[in-house]
Amino acid sequence: MPSRTLATAPLALLLSMPLHAAPDPADWDAVLDEARGQTVYWNAWAGDTRTNRYIEWVNQRMQDEHDVTVVHVKLDDTSAAVSRVLAEKSAGNREDGSIDLIWINGENFAAMKAADLLFGPFAERLPNFALTYPEHNPEVVTDFTLPTEGFEAPWGKAQITFYHDSAEIESPPRDIEALLAWAEANPGRFTYPRIPDFTGSTFLKQALIALSDADEALYAPVEESDFAAVTAPLWDYLDSLHPHLWRGGRQFPASGPEMRNLMSDGELALAFTFNPSEPAAAVADFELPATTRSYVLDGGTLGNVHFVAIPFNSPHKAGAMVVADFLLSPEAQARKQDLAMWGDRTVLDVARLDEQAQALFALDEENPAMLPADALAQTLPEPHPSWMTALQEAWRERYVRN
């Protein structure tokens, strides 16, 4: 398209002239200097008022500490930000993008990295990154089996957690097989979010890990194995589960939060979330009854780390790095883990921190809706991201009506 090229060429020239090279995190003082006065546009999912409040707190602290303003660009779906960076790249905007920081992980990260839409490597050179002790906690440098290679900085942890109303169910099902039996006995009281929702897709993966005996295959790209054979037990399982689900499996809630709403309305008796503190937070917000209890399936559940990344065309890379570093500080991480603020688990290796920092994480509160501290010890790693896409496609093939 000649007209577009014509329009872009002089502009690209004009734009690239006054700009200097990207800041180097190795010289941290220079980064701090450059960051001063910058405004960082942080694109982050905004479906939770607690998260939003935390990001506002980060903004306050960043202004006080580093003279950096953080603007929360509220998204209903992270992939919209991926789309936006792509649109900018396709229009030749290489220096002055509209996004400085994205809350990201999994397939969104895989897609952005594959399309060269990310700035980096930077994460491993952030001063606070060392506190995650990646040599002991490989999950902070691995995103759905993909090595992050410094293109995103860890921020928090999530793990599939089931919750139920203890006034209604005394002994909830403890593994995937028991779940089927429980659903048969309690028709219409369980469901999972509609694929391709993130939480719903994770349920598929959780069931697949439990049901298949080809676990190693799941941690390599899907092309390397016989997808139909590996996933056959999963489809058998879902075929027998669906008739006993909410609405007879003809309809599914759109997302994890919508599933929580159904719990709140009493339509469901058992549900799950990716955020272990969500049930406790929902009790505090009058959404769930005080008799709500959380648990993790026997043998562990899928867990992952979520990250922040910087797009390749961010005009405020220094500011974005300073924010990413602050997010990794013990102060910010402890504040984030505090249930009164948000309740998202830290990525720091608390046991290896100095005593002063450890004290910040000492959580005294005994919330009955919270998981016991040791419950999250058994974390199953996420399969390769290609499995998620393949499972989503196959699910839609089977269960979307023509």
Added chain:
Amino acid sequence: MILRLAPALIVTLLVGPILAGLAMAILPAFGYLPALGGNAFSLAPWRQLFAQPGLWRSVAISLASGLVTTAVSLVVVLLFQAAATGSRLDHWIRRLVSPLLSIPHAAAAFGLAFLIAPSGLMARLVSPGLTGWERPPDLLIVQDPWGLSLMAGLIIKEIPFLLLMSLAALPQLDPQRRVAIARSLGYRPTIAWLKVVAPVLYPLIRLPVYAVIAYATSVVDVALILGPTLPPTLSVSILTWFNDPDLSRRFMASAGAVLQLGVTASALATWWCLERLVARLGRGWINRGGRQSGEQPLRLVGKGLILFAALTAFVGIGSLALNSVAGFWRFPDALPQGFTAAHWLRAVPALSRPVTSTAIIAAASTLIAVVLTLAALENEQRTGHPPAQGRLLSALGLLYLPLIVPQIAFLFGLVVVMESLGTRPQHGLVIFGHLLFVLPYVFLSLSEAYRRFDPRWSRLALTLGASRNATFWRVRLPMLTAPLLTAMAVGLAVSIGQYLPTQLLGAGRVSTVTTEAVALAAGGNRRVIGVWALVQACLPLVGFTIAIGLPRLIWSQRRGMRGVP
């Protein structure tokens, strides 16, 4: 003269971006998008699109919801006017039109969803007393696979729009005299209205009707809340494909956008054929000369349906308000166990920024739209060429293109165009994006009043020696204050309700109450949704209150200038 340029300016301003945006949807649909490695034309995106499970069902639902929504809303509006003209109900509903119109689509949809869900307000009110339900029944009501709840949600919102449009067009038809003549020939009032007013009214509201068809076939936000899910409507599928992290899906999404254009066009074509059919059947009905039969049932249905629709909308909003202050509230309790201001207190600090930018964007786009509209209309008066009414293809008719072309078909392309022109997302760009949709609605609301303004007033002013400009400023404009303010209120409401243009052209950096509400809705917390939906509904209401109140204040001595009702 600058005025002469106004129509051309309007058309370029509106048509240019839409055609450019469409071009940037059509090229990727055929495989061309160099940024993603698509350097050659191919049909692969289409093959991929047609291989999507449930695609034809999506298409069928989009098509059906467009036609059914429009047909039902139109019938309700016409029957109501036939049955209730001059009655107390008529007076009442006329007062309710503006607040009803100001409720944003998404808020109305959330309200309806909470009203009719198996665990919703209606079920709670009658349970367990009448139904014996201790827990919500496992019934598929909201998001039903046939799209019925989607259509219901759209009908509730389209009725006030079509009603306002017909109320604006009616006076020039002099309906009272027509009905009086028919009644002197022995026709009962409802039958008389349907036989002598409806046939002449329809051509005047045909354009708004087409806008409703286009909107209902391609709506995104309401379909997300009330529409079917497996598969969703075509527009919702397209949005998910555009937002898919697998960037290669962009090609298929573009093909889908082009298909959406085709679906909307077929809905319009189908409607056009239906028009012919109804005209033929209706002529037979009128010629037969029946004067009495059906009067009573028509009258009942005409009054009942609109009352039901208005009530549903208000109770839905009321239930949102209740949610926004609710403590723990479990099925089957008819009321929350406790009330709390916590949800509001938490939202208030976050309100100021979005409310300010909403107000700035809405005010700016409305002002520009009003100036352009007045310039075009004044030019029309001075040159003495009023365009044929209700015709889509007159030059200025292109003005309505943004109402007919689905947003989803050209907005993504427009973002790429704007990017390559080097414009950076900021308030200005968003205002421009809103103008695309505000301008047609302002024009639609103002043009009838302006064109039927009695020319003798201006002539009188001219004979008294006033210049044309003075006539405009000192006679025409003051006398048209009421319709002008109504048009502005409509413009504000349209701007406040925009989601996709704000989000896409503002890169998410420009946050309005609507973008905030949609982002928070993703969290599914009904109490938070209640707070933001109310804020979102209140802002346009401020506009409408001013539109109705201001003329009464200014013209407290001049009853004739206060406008309807």
